[in-house]
Amino acid sequence: MKTLKTFLLVAVLVAGTAVWAASPERYLHVRVSNPTTHELVRVNLPLSLAEKVVPAINNGQLQNGKVEIGDFKANEVNVRAILDALKTAPEGEFVTVQEPDSDVRVAKEHGQLVVHVTDKHDKEKVDVTIPWEVAQALISETSENQLNISAAIKALENIGDATLVTVVSNEESVRIWIDSSNTTEK
């Protein structure tokens, strides 16, 4: 009888731990809306799905979960080198470019890579926030001209709810974010 009680207690503990440990599904959401044409696109992508599918795509520049960024290099912009350099840089503003048509600001704020672009001509504002874990994952286990998309997706699963990209223009607004809800109603 005592053995049975012990067994039941252990079973309840194991079951409870399993339920507690089960993490909810994380979703990458994309919402594109155009109030003028009344168009709305909503995408809710489970990250677990992306994590399994992306490594299976071997097409063009995306191979084994890693994307070749040779074109960026050709334009004298080495994304990997920039991320690598930012890793050890202190918090603060790194680049501010102010031109008649646009303002660009790149900074490391609260452990996140933040990019703000304002296009004055098209009246478009772009904000990109990349959590530092994701930025580091992007350049992990890669050669010079690669970004590790699979690793970035895994890193995204472990960050809290966050808005990654917002684009607001006269015509359209775009928002990309991460959370545990399977709808875009937020």
Added chain:
Amino acid sequence: MILLARIGVGLLGSAMVAGAAVSSEGFISIRVHEKQADGTHLSLIVPAALVPATLHFVPRQHLAEASANLRPYLPIIDAAIPALKECPDGVFVEVSEPEEHVLIRKVGGSIVIDVNDHDDIVHVSVPLRAAQSSIHQIAAANGEM
């Protein structure tokens, strides 16, 4: 009399087992409603388990093009379908325009696609398990895998 009763029970049992086997993989549901006055109205519910069996009777030359088109995507399909099975139910894609509404979602073990546009209302529901085996069968129709 007892013999007849036994035969009856045997037949009933066999029918129930066959029914259970046929419906074990769920049902493919297709509804098409063309909005014009003389448009087609089609409603089809097929046991998904019958699709792989039916594909055996389709001449291979009719599946050749589909097979060639599918083959490059088999690794992606094989990765996606088991992952989709494990995903919670929910809406994956929704497109709303003044004259068009598209909804792609997972309901139970099925992928459900609904399109409502200017011309048609289309509803397709496909059980994931049946989709994978059928896709493999179509891909294999054009020779060696």
